[in-house]
Amino acid sequence: MQSNDSTEVPDVENQTPGPFDGPQWPHLAPRSTFLSVAVLMGTVVVAASFVNGLVLVVSLRYKKLRSPLNYILVNLAVADLMVTFFGSTVSFSNNVNGYFIMGKAVCKFEGFMVSLTGIVGLWSLAILAFERYIVICKPMGDFRFQQKHAVIGCSFTWVWSLIWTTPPLFGWSSYVPEGLRTSCGPNWYTGGSNNNSYVLMLFVTCFVMPLSMIIFSYGNLLVTLRAVAAQQKESETTQRAEREVTRMVIAMVMAFLICWLPYTTFALVVAINKDIVIQPTLASMPSYFSKTATVYNPIIYVFMNKQFRNCMLTMMCCGRNPFSTEDESSASGSSTAGRTEISSVSAGGSSKVTPA
Template identity: 50%
Template sequence: MRGSRVEELPEDFWIPIPLDTNNITALSPYLVPQDHLGSKALFYSMSAFMFVLFVAGTAINVLTIACTVQYKKLRSHLNYILVNMAVANLIVSSCGSFTCFYCFGFRYMALGPLGCKIEGFTATIGGMVSLWSLAVIAFERWLVICKPLGNFAFKSEHALFFCALTWFFALCAAIPPLVGWSRYIPEGLQCSCGPDWYTTGSKYNTETFVMFLFCFCFSVPFTCIVFCYSQLLFTLKLAAKAQAESASTQKAEREVTRMVIVMVLGFLVCYMPYASFAIWIVNNRGQTFDLRLATIPSCFSKASTVYNPVIYVLLNKQFRSCMKKMLGMSGGDEEESTTTQSVTEVSKVGPS
């Protein structure tokens, strides 16, 4: 499709149609299946994929929250941030992923314009809270291990403040499309909704909103993550070099390095497709693109409700130990003792 056709379409939706199609209204993503965009097998495969994300994302994030409620020892300042991310992921999986599962099954946005706005808003606010939570986790690790503020102690009240800040930043990104700065419309295969990346020269000022999201909601947290984790790695490598004879210190340094790489890659996998796609659209107005590819960013972001908890929660030995206890599995006590030893080793690696 070409961007030059966008302004010919009705105000309440944008339809990616072939240039030789005349009956625009008949292809409304709110009214009829969008079979001109892909095969039924493609739509049903996407529906199945979204169902898996809904079930897995809901289960793992509910379990994270339930563990924190049941086990008092999990209520540390870092775990507050992990639970904050779990709540955001739960919103995305229970609202965003389930809505997409339902609509892909019908092959169009069967919930109508209001449902589109609700799905777009909940997916955006949940995704933004999760994104900023990743930045807060990196910032907290930098403060605790690198100690740039000396003996400053990152306490629970600080964690709660930063959790509230993530929701404030998320609202700054999710509310504007509801009040006229951009808008929520069907995207990709027209079975999920997100901010309008496509419309040019309209009253919605979509170009400025895209640049706002890219700069404030991607570049700033990504810069924070890269800076904090690079400083963390630098500090740990110096300490490991000074304690070259200590096998435990060397092991801790390798484990932290491996985790940092996984965390940064996880962030990029989750949010780079959306950021890259939005910037490409802004800088290539009128260019032809395959709408099936435009669905990929939404899939990656919604999949983060599963792989982010795996990275930040299930790889946390203390959380994993408590989850095993809650599910009646063995090995909890052994992992808890291992956790204490691991925490002690990492604290020794950090500067005094």
């Protein structure tokens, strides 16, 4: 395995300064493009810090939220905060200046940390889907999801991510400036089997595999819910619950694809076909756009969770949820709130589905 430790990306124009030497405008793109990206990253930093920080604060304040099923949501918030701190803030500073002002060492560190925490967040979504499948569809019968299972799931996301993000630090590919050269990531720009093999492995292990788990888990969940709803065609509550869960699942899958599909597609296409020419601005967009997931991930996966939402509103409104007539202790429901519950009545052979 040959080392490819270069952090230099071939110049688009002969007179372009190196990514660590000076502003890349107007060589790669107009200054307005860099400033526009800086505004985007600045907005992401503020919004992601607020919503993910709120998740952690609410989780720490309310013990009822520390159930095993909520561990992965906290894990997701931690990963998103780290992406924001190590990635979005660095990108904001670099785009204001027009180049990677912090040097090669920080470039490698940023590329590693953003890849590490980004993949942790990505796999957290897959583990979350699988946990819901296990608990709701009950493929293992009366299996009880406990704290040790939640810890194993969270630990897996970090260990698996480390396995696939440390190789570029030791010679299997490398971390280099990408796109507008104001952020760093895995080297999918330059040719050679060393880089190509890594990009292909990353594509399979950190995109195809979690996406397959998400589709499998939510697919089975929808099949189960539709079967229950079909048995209760007269129940408006059941039909409404089935529609709500279907919309939520579609939103989750679409958000995953919108966040990660452009980035992985760009990387895979360029890794396979080195003759293709992609403008730096266009090449940088998937990377920056994926960082926006740190804002909408908690909105979709946490704030749509009734238990989290009620506790958050109670905390922000000084002890009372203005949108609920229930008392705080009952508003959050059981330890498995925030999911759709399916129960069977053995005597009558009927089933019931209700939104948590």
